[in-house]
Amino acid sequence: PFTMVDGGHLMYYLIEWVTGKPVSEGVQEIGFRIGTVILISLMSIAIFNDIMRIT
DSSP, X not given: OOOGGGTHXXXXXXHHHHHSSOXXXXXXXXXXXXXXXXXXXXXXXXXXXXXXXXX
């Protein structure tokens, strides 16, 4: 899931509801890191695309 501001908590709540037990902090940390990398990558692509259109 994307970072917590993008509804990542909802994914964890859904997993908890299905499995009946909370998601461990380690798994949440990994999800947060993956989401952050995806978000930064998308922002970098958008900025690169904007710069290429300007020049």
